[in-house]
Amino acid sequence: MAPAENPAFWPLTVIVFLPALVAAGLSLPIIPKAREEIIRWSTLATTAVVFLLSLWVAVPQFFGAVGPGQFVVGQAEMQGVVKLPWIESFGIEYLLGIDGISLPLVVLTTFISMLAAAASWSIKKHVKAYHILFLLLETGMLGVFVSLDFFLFYVFWEVMLLPMYFLIGVWGGPRREYAAIKFFLYTLLGSVLMLIAILMLYFTSDVRLLSDEQLIATHVVQPSTATQEIASLRSAESAVHTFNLMALAAVGQLPNSPFAATTVWLGMSLETWAFLLLLIGFVIKVPVFPVHTWLPDAHVEAPTPISMILAGVLLKLGGYGILRICYPICPGAGLSLAWLVCGVGVVSMVYGAFAALAQTDFKRMVAYSSVSHMGYVMLGLGVWSAVAGQEYRWEFWAQGVNGAMFQMLAHGISSAGMFFMVGVLYDRVHHRNLNEFGGIFSKMPVYSGLAIVVFFAGLGLPGLCGFIGEVLVTLSSWNYSRPLAVISAFTVILTAAYILWAIQKVYLGAEYRGPYEDALKPITPRELSIATPLVFLAILFGVAPQTLFQYVTPSVNQQVETLAEWTRDVNDGARKMIVAEDDHGVPDGNSVITRAEIVSREIASRWAQD
Amino acid sequence: MTPELNVGTLLNELFIDTVRVSLPLFRPELCLVATIVLLLMCRMLPLLRHLDSGGIALGGVCFAAWYAYVDFLSIGSQMGDPLLSADAVRNELFGGLLVFDSFTAFLRLVLAGFLVLYAVLTKLSGIPDREDGADFYSLVLGSSLGMCLMVSANNLVMVFMAIEMASVPSYVLAGMLKGRPASSEAALKYAIYGAGTAGVMLYGISLISGVLGTLALPDLSFEISRVLAVGGTSGSTMVLCLGGLMLSVGLAFKLSAVPFHFWCPDVFEGAAAEVGAFLSVASKAAAIALLVRVAFAFSAPVGDTALGMSASAVAGSDVRHFVVYVIGLFAAITCTFGNLAAYGQTNMKRLLAYSTIAHAGYIMMAVAAAVAMVAISVDGARDAVSAVAFYLATYLFMNLGAFGIVALLRNRLKSEEIASYAGLIHGSPGIVVAMAVVLVSLVGLPPLAGFVAKFLVFSSLVDAITAGAESPLMLSLLVVGGFNTVISLFYYLRVLKVMTFDPVPEDRVSEPFPFVSISGAMITGLVLPVLVFGVFWSGLYAAAHLAGVIAS
Structure with missing residues (x-):
């Protein structure tokens, strides 16, 4: 699909990249450093435009009837999915989308960024550099919330780090250098672990395991050309890996999920390792005890607007990552x-x-x-x-x-x-x-x-x-x-x-x-x-609270219901198997059985049938 | 082979091989040779003495780069041709001493492209003055010629000759700054280390050839399997192992792999930053390419031709295991040591020297993964070699950019100490931003090219783990690589911290660096690819993937 044909392409792309574009414009030497008011106002105007645009997507009734590209409240599925090829040899895509989980966070980000831009009048030194970094930071945060490709997600996740480092380190309080490097080191450690998990999941994933309906629902194939694309997928000789978060989740929730069936190290499955590595990456951002120590330092040293962004948005990235990535992709590990x-x-x-x-x-x-x-x-x-x-x-x-x-x-x-x-x-x-x-x-x-x-x-x-x-x-x-x-x-x-x-x-x-x-x-x-x-x-x-719940609940409930069914299938399957294997016929509901065992038993029984 | 030995036929065959097959694919090297001759001629003739040697060198390397580009395009289109098999695009040159394939073409393009940028950079930074110009450029081109031979070497004798050809001019280059004791010391250290390791390597090569009876790289793995399968005379395995390790000493010296790295920081600190750039980019690229060639030669899978299949397969996997572990251990130690040692550095060039050492470690991880997968997953091995090629291409821009900035700042500040960069952001924001891009790319953060390169290396390791090729080693390499990425952040950021956070020293007299200038444009030209290849890397990866075909 050409970008122009997709009504969601421009709103989402502009929301994400407009701040970066303005930042690039500001960095040109044609804008004199001394004209601080111009820089401040153009930054505030940019954040306001982005906020209004996100509002246009999120609350269509303010702007008249719901048009194409705008969010349909009450619909649980991913909406406005933008899918363009990026790096074809790795199947990396420019894949964006919003649902009831990400959209409220996007609006929160644009809103807090706008207020923080207004609060930035208290910044007196190096005004130009500050606002350039500020806008780059906004692009990174928004990009994380809308990307549905794991690689793209990771790129945006990391793009936030460097602006944040400088924003704390240059404009912060007396111990700013210490706070800035501490923030950076903690987050980078989490990111590297996340990268390892991403690669492990990627190389174990195989979209050929998904049914035709799942392939369409997870946007692995375009609906318009679904038949040919599915046919070419099915004829592929080796595994077709994917970075698509929805497809990874679908693969992870299969009864014969390859993530659960692969043992990596110390006898734990890939699913468990990936869950742990991703979880560490995300909880550093949340942050939780005992990896929280960067937060008080960063907050105390950061200037006020940056503290607002740190607390208002950055901490949510961790929770969002756990909700969007950890659980759907590694449900078995999440359960245990x-x-x-x-x-x-x-x-x-x-x-x-x-x-x-x-x-x-x-x-x-x-x-x-x-x-x-x-x-x-x-x-x-x-x-x-x-x-x-x-x-x-x-x-x-x-x-x-x-x-x-x-x-x-x-x-x-x-x-x-x-x-x-x-x-x-x-x-x-x-x-x-x-x-x-x-x-x-x-x-x-x-x-x-x-x-x-x-x-x-x-x-x-x-x-x-x-x-x-x-x-x-x-x-x-x-x-x-x-x-x-x-x-x-x-x-x-x-x-x-x-x-x-x-x-x-x-x-x-x-x-x-x-x-x-x-x-x-x-x-x-x-x-x-x-x-x-x-x-x-x-x-x-x-x-x-209904003003928020009408967005959040449908998507959350759908995801939870799916995973609840998944859990029931797994546990019932386990119990049935135990009942079947137990000669005395005494059902033992309490016996501990790992999912890897279930999967391996299932595979074994299938082979036996063949 | 005709049974009758006829001098006429022999000469005729030699003529055909040289003129029809080899020389047309040898045009970039011939351009370099012609430029060297021209440079030296100019010194002798009084009329031509006033010609600018930098200009001559730039013209010559532009020709070389053009031919390298044409060769790469043509081999690319040949490989895209479904009628030709993969073997058809492998040309042995000069009676099998050299090989021309897509890997050669890609690396030669990288080297020639580097030389073009390098010639411009040295013109701008002015390290070879009018007197030295001809010497400097002929040494650089001579060394580059050796490096071109390194990337296309197909015979152990050629390996040795190419390494020596690349090294000897660099010993002199290290001592270019006349009258500076540090520079002379660096050159002396470099030469002594180089001579020592060359001797060890030559001994290793003679041991290998003695046991195997061949020096041609494509025959090595077959001969090794034969010797190991037959059992051979007592101790032949031992001799082979020794020979291989001695050969690896020579390669490790060129790679500045720990523990053969001691020359590297001293040479980088003592020599001019421009020489450092040459050694850290071109020399490293050639050494890695040579490592890939030699490692594959030792561990390529052997078909079941004459020998019993199982015996040779077992022997082959033993050799592969050995090679993978040697490279993997070198990689892990080099990477970790380089990063840890970079912490305490106060001199920018010394810091970059340790950074170079560390990056050699990252690249060697991908080499280890490639060798591990060669018999298990051909696609995976190809991807791993592509990762190596991609890394080298992006490393060119990152490190040439870093050394270029160091050189240009030295001309302003008269210092290469990190502390002297304090507060540069206030006067010269452009060059600080450029340095930030380069250093952050060296850390490996998106959206910069260094991230993509590191991503590819890590993905080849994970690919090897999931394919079950030497999984424990690959897993530990992955952990080591990730850990090193985190700790490397600290020292790269320290430079940025000094440049941005620290106050301007009061005794600074130099003018700010004008970014809107030819030098600024040069730096932009080096830094922009780091950004572009970080986002749009499909094209470069496709080219690197062509180079990766040697693994299949």
Whole structure:
């Protein structure tokens, strides 16, 4: 299909590449360095255009009837798939698409980027270089969310690193160099592990195993030329490898998945290894205990707009990767390692909350609160793969995943808001010591009101956005493990403790106890125009969560239902086999059987039949 | 072979072989020879003495590059021709001493393309002054001639001669900076190491030829299988192993593989940056190509012709196992050591020397994978050789770019210490961005060419693992490679950190580097391919894949 024929080609491509294009334009010497206002405004305009375009795709009713290329709300399948050949010898494609999981994150990214661009007026040095890197970073983030080709995904994933390194390292605080290299080293370690997993999956995959319908549904073949393409696939002599994420997921969910049947090392299947390697790559980004240590440093040193992006968007990439890649492609490993995902989620939830309690630096406290909140995301995602007794009630799992998705979006709003609120204060008094604040409410009443709403949203107060995700995750984890559910419910108390203390120390109190008291001027219109939308959304999503769920739920439910059926097939298959093999005929539902065993037994029985 | 020995027939055959077959495929080398002669002639004739030697050299290498390009296109179209078999495009030249196939054509194109860029770069950076110009260029071209022979060597004697031909001029090049003790020391070290390893290698070659009775590379694997299958005289296996290891010493010296790398940092630091560029790109490409040829010659699968099939197959797989492990161990140690040693460097050229060592390790991993897969998965082996070829092509731009920037900055700053680059971003942002692209590409981050090259190397390793070819070794190489990528980040980024984060030293007197200039255009021309091949690498990979056909 020619690009012009596909109505989704231009919207998605422009959303991803417009920032990079503008960055390239800005880098030309024709734009003089001294004209800082031009650079700032063109960056803000670019991010605004990208945001409006993503809104045009996501909420067509604002712009009239649903046209081609726009998102159909309530449809679970991948929409607007763009498929162009890129590197044909490796089957690498320019494959983009959006569904209910990625679209809200795309809109979140464009929204937070726009606000962060507006917040970048506080950047005073090397304005041109800053905005070029900022725009490149936006392209990388958006590209990750829309790419459906694993190679393309990895390229965008890595493209984010270098701009982020410089943004922290040049425009950051006193320990910026340390924070920047630490961020880079941690993420690169995760990326390399991910690359190894990608290659292993690629070389073991074989799209010939898929049925004709699956080949069309996963966009391995174009619907228009499906017959010829399928015929040529079927006649291929050796395995046809693929980087297509949907096709890899379909291959991974086959009863005779080659990923589960291949043993790599230490007796563990390729599926398990790939799951572990990908998981490490993603949880470094999330981040969870014990690989979270880059986050407080990066956050504290990064300038305010970059902290907003870090907390608002970058942390979501990890959760998105687990949801989009780890589980669908390696369901068997996900099932057997559910305890690991849930466990690290709960540990970092508790650890982050306690660490936040101990901080005296305002920004560091907010950073640790991110670690704690992202723990809920991990728990919600992990609960997905749990087996609810023998009933396979996929609704329980769907509840957890929907809660995790909501938590990611809500945290994107509230944490970006919290970092911005800290930044507003820091710009005035140039310190962040919690013990040297107080009485801000009387000096900056409007700002303090908005800030308190945002912090309450982070706390998870009912009626604000933070509540919905946490409660859904906690409820769903009850069916998986009661201790974990109890711990995660109690963590809310810790969260309340550190946030209320912070509010009390900073905003309440009789008088301000730190330096630069005269600088505490009321909030400026520019700051107000950044804070208001965040506060508005924090309330809107808390009161009407349906605005988000109508996008998220269909896609999440479909994926969870598919995997629930898969789990039932695997477990029932295992039980039947055990029953059949057991001469005494006593069904033993508790016996532990790995998926690799099941697959190998199945293959053996097929051979026996032949 | 006609039974009667007739001088006329012999001469006639020799004439046909040389003039009809060999010389037409030898045109790039002939161009180099002609240029060398011209350069030396110009020095003797008073009238021509004022001609610019750099211009002559540039013209000559442009011709060579053009012929290399034409040869590559024609062999490419021949290989695309379904009527011709794969063997038809393998031409043995000069009575089997050299071989011309797509691998030769590709590598020769890389070398000739390098020489064109190199001639322009040295003209701009001005390291050979008017006095030295003719010497410098004739030495560079002479060494390149040796490298062209290295990539097409088809006989162990030719291997030795080509290595010597490439090395001896580089000893002199290392000492080009007259009056600098460091430069003379570098040249002396280089020459002594080179002589020592050459001796060892020659001894190894004579051991091998003594046992096998042949020096022709295509016959080696068959003869080895025969000797091993028959059992041979006592100790012949031992002698073969020794010979192979001694041969590998010579190759490892050219590759600067650990532990035969000691000359490399000293030579790079002592010699001019331009010489470093030559040694790290051209010499490395030729050495890797030669390694591929020799490794395949030892371990190519043998058909069941005269010998019992099972015996020869077993013997062949033993040899392959040995070769793969030798290369793989060299690769892992070289890569790790190079990266670790690069940490502490304060001199940019020394840092790049260790980076060169490390990259040789990455490339050798793909060579090991190719050899491991040669009898198991022909497609996989071909992909692995293609990865090697692709790596070398992109390495040209990355490293020539890095050394070029070092050379141009040296002309401004009068220093090659990393610390002297502090805060360059403030005056000369263009060259810092160029350096950033090159260094990040050396780390191997997308969307730059270095990433694609590394991706291809890692994918050949994973391919070998899934194909079950020496899986444990390949898995450990994969882990070592990944680990090294992470640790290499640190020292490459340190250079960027100094250039961007650090404040400008107060005593800097030099003018900022004007990026809108001929030098800037040269650097852009070197750096742009790093970006372009990082995104649109289909074409280059297709060309590299043609070169990979020697594995099948």
